[in-house]
Amino acid sequence: PVDMVYLACIESMLNPRAYSAAKAAGIWQFIPSTAKRYGLEVNEYVDERYNLEKATNAACRYFKEALQKYGNWESVAASYNGGMGRISKELDAQGQTTAYNLYLVDETSRYMFRLLAMKMIMENPQKYGFHLTSDQIYQPVKTTQVKVSYPVLNWAEWAEKHGINYMQLREYNPWIRSKSLPNKLGKTYIVNIPDKSELKRSSQKKKIYNSNWVVDK
Structure with a gap:
């Protein structure tokens, strides 16, 4: 589902250079071992965790594998934070079929709700006090x-x-x-x-992905 993009928002704040103390990198915050498992090259010359397209494809492969295992997206999201091994173990131990009903460490318990909160805020930022104009939005460069x-x-x-x-x-x-x-x-x-013609904000053509993001529609 398109809504899974909000997982990247809470993982990295959409910073393509994000790097954590746990050595997770990129917009989807893969650690090296998981990145390699899902087909990303990670070495001193190339780190495809920072390749937006390839890392997103790898994240989708993870989501599909987790969905096949759990059958619901909330458990998929929880496993992205806590790991499939831990979520599977707790589902069995607590006799549940969804991570919504699990007693977990605070970070993982909150994770699913952070995802929902981020969706609500980003789909209607003005409702939550974020009043942006079109010239404040980062523009994609061709x-x-x-x-x-x-x-x-x-x-x-x-x-x-x-x-x-x-x-x-x-x-x-x-x-x-x-x-x-x-x-x-x-x-x-x-x-x-x-494209050199788009490197300056003054010459960029304004494109707004979601008109609800800005007040000057």
């Missing part, structure tokens, strides 16, 4: 995708050849974690090149 299936000796030089600098390369491709990419296996990576 990018061109370039396939890279070869080693990159120097990302800074690569960026210059593609009309941007290293800072901009890292800004729009946070999964790049080093100044080079050995890529010994010839894997194909998608690199986003931002």
Whole structure:
């Protein structure tokens, strides 16, 4: 369900560079072992937990697996915080079929309700005291995708050849974690090149995903 996006809101506040004390990273806050289990590459050169599209696909694979196990979305959400092992154990031990009815540690017990609260606030922020105008909303920047299936000796030089600098390369491709990419296996990576005409807020075309977010509709 589209509403599961609010799980990312409570996990990372939609910060694509979020990193926790538990070494969870990215918008969906995967720890390295879970990220690798769901197909994400994590090493000193590449960390796909910071790749928004790939990490979101991995999160969806987790949700589908958990839904098949539990049959209800509240238990899926609880397991994302507490782990499938713990939720399954407590469902059996407490004789329940939904995490709503479980006695759990406070963080996990609150998690499902934080998800619902975030949905309510973000779908109608003015009702809860958030009065934003369209010029306060972050705007998506149009990018061109370039396939890279070869080693990159120097990302800074690569960026210059593609009309941007290293800072901009890292800004729009946070999964790049080093100044080079050995890529010994010839894997194909998608690199986003931002459109220069949209890098300045003054020249960006305003697009509002949800008209309820702003007061100047």
